[in-house]
Amino acid sequence: QSVLTQPPSVSGAPGQRVTISCTGSSSNIGAGYDVHWYQQLPGTAPKLLIYGNNNRPSGVPDRFSGSKSGTSASLAITGLQAEDEADYYCQSFDSGLSGSDVFGTGTKVTVL
Amino acid sequence: QVQLVQSGAEVKKPGASVKVSCKASGYTFTSYGISWVRQAPGQGLEWMGWTSANNDYTNYAQSLQGRFTMTTDTSTSTAYMELRSLRSDDTAVYYCARPGMAVPGSSMDVWGQGTTVTVSS
Numbered sequence: 686q687s688v689l690t691q692p693p694s695v696s697g698a699p700g701q702r703v704t705i706s707c708t709g710s711s712s713n714i715g716a717g718y719d720v721h722w723y724q725q726l727p728g729t730a731p732k733l734l735i736y737g738n739n740n741r742p743s744g745v746p747d748r749f750s751g752s753k754s755g756t757s758a759s760l761a762i763t764g765l766q767a768e769d770e771a772d773y774y775c776q777s778f779d780s781g782l783s784g785s786d787v788f789g790t791g792t793k794v795t796v797l
Numbered sequence: 798q799v800q801l802v803q804s805g806a807e808v809k810k811p812g813a814s815v816k817v818s819c820k821a822s823g824y825t826f827t828s829y830g831i832s833w834v835r836q837a838p839g840q841g842l843e844w845m846g847w848t849s850a851n852n853d854y855t856n857y858a859q860s861l862q863g864r865f866t867m868t869t870d871t872s873t874s875t876a877y878m879e880l881r882s883l884r885s886d887d888t889a890v891y892y893c894a895r896p897g898m899a900v901p902g903s904s905m906d907v908w909g910q911g912t913t914v915t916v917s918s
Contacts, residue, residue: 718901730910730911733904774842776844776905786847787844788842788843788844791842
């Protein structure tokens with residue numbers, strides 16, 4: 686059972702803005718650990734989308750942005766496109782249980 | 798280019814062991830660690846563990862301790878994961894990934910293509 690909670694699904698029409706939340710606690714996001722985001726298209730390996738809370742790797746469109754506040758983080762997708770339909774996961778570190786990386790529960794983004 | 802190439806699909810019986818390889822290329826293997834992540838059918842991502850390239854530091858997910866071992870061979874730039882006493886709920890796609898930095902909670906910027914492990918009698 687993941688310690689980072691995400692909404693199971695979000696949806697939006699092409700061109701709209703959607704946000705995905707990642708809710709943690711004082712032992713992970715709230716402790717100051719960075720949050721990263723991944724996009725996983727069907728049948729493929731995850732792809733790094735945002736690292737260090739709000740940084741985009743080279744090649745990731747600026748339609749994707751990340752933020753972090755307190756014990757939560759968010760991923761925003763502006764100008765939603767059909768190709769953005771995928772599963773999205775947040776990742777951080779949790780200092781409990783001897784310390785381990787943790788992933789969020791995952792969010793399915795549907796483009797209407 | 799930087800890539801991680803994993804070994805092929807495996808079918809195992811309950812109680813058996815499986816070993817998956819992950820060959821790195823396009824970068825200096827000893828400058829990064831390797832993480833392992835798995836994904837059961839229709840489920841989310843589960844972090845399994847992290848090892849430094851020379852195996853002098855490892856961190857295992859508590860849920861897998863005792864059944865799971867990570868090793869590396871720096872002479873061939875290859876990482877391995879072995880899971881023992883397999884159960885049906887170990888059926889999953891197993892990924893290796895490269896953490897960008899040698900610190901806990903680092904992002905993983907390069908991923909292998911995944912290896913499907915099926916546990917079935």
